[in-house]
Amino acid sequence: xxxxxxxxxxxxxxxxSLRLSCVASGRIVGVSAMGWYRQAPGKQRELVAGITxxxxxxYADYVKGxxxxxxxxxxxxxxxxxxxxxSEDTGVYYCNDGxxxxxxxxxxxxxxxxxxxxTQVTVSS
Numbered sequence: 001x002x003x004x005x006x007x008x009x010x011x012x013x014x015x016x017s018l019r020l021s022c023v024a025s026g027r028i029v030g031v032s033a034m035g036w037y038r039q040a041p042g043k044q045r046e047l048v049a050g051i052t053x054x055x056x057x058x059y060a061d062y063v064k065g066x067x068x069x070x071x072x073x074x075x076x077x078x079x080x081x082x083x084x085x086x087s088e089d090t091g092v093y094y095c096n097d098g099x100x101x102x103x104x105x106x107x108x109x110x111x112x113x114x115x116x117x118x119t120q121v122t123v124s125s
Contacts, residue, residue, distance in 0.1 A: 002026040002114045004095045009119030012085055016123070020080040022095030022116055030073040032110065035101035036080045039118075040091035048093070049080060050105045058105055062088070085123045092118040 008020040020036065035050035049069035050058045057069055068081040078095060098113030 002097065002112070004097060004114055004116035006093065006095050006116040006119040009093060009121045011122045011124065013125050014086050014123055016085050017081070017083045018085065018121060020082065020093055020095075020119060020121075022078045022080075024076050024078070024097060027076075027097060027114075028073070029071050029076045029078055029097075032097065033101040033105040033107040034071070034078050034095065034097045035104055036069060036078075037094045037096055037100075038089075038091040038121075039094065040088075043091075045094065047104045050101050051078065052105050052107055056105070082121070085121075087123050090121060090123050092120050094118045 003025045005023050008018055012018055031053055033050060033052045036048045037045045038048045039045040048060050048063055049067055051069045066084045071078045095116040099109045100113050102109040
């Protein structure tokens with residue numbers, strides 16, 4: 001059974017940084033597209049950053065130059081380094097492994113779609 005567990009969220013001041021981690025079990029990171037998504041209060045969940053099996057990355061316009069997605073295949077973990085955070089970055093961040101990321105990254109679409117439980121990021125002074 002596939003399980004995704006996010007961590008690394010918290011309260012940070014504007015201009016600060018956080019690194020989110022998504023540890024996958026029951027699945028090998030790096031063989032398919034994965035992504036980080038954000039759901040702000042009252043808004044739909046949206047793609048923040050994605051990465052394909054070949055390492056191609058994609059970012060939402062509003063995080064380009066500030067956020068970096070990466071993965072460590074040995075640790076079966078995908079990361080999201082977030083710098084220069086502002087209040088608009090506040091939300092619950094989810095890790096996805098499945099067809100949602102396949103569609104976002106233009107990869108072959110699988111029939112499964114796994115999500116983590118989410119980690120809260122709050123940017124406030």
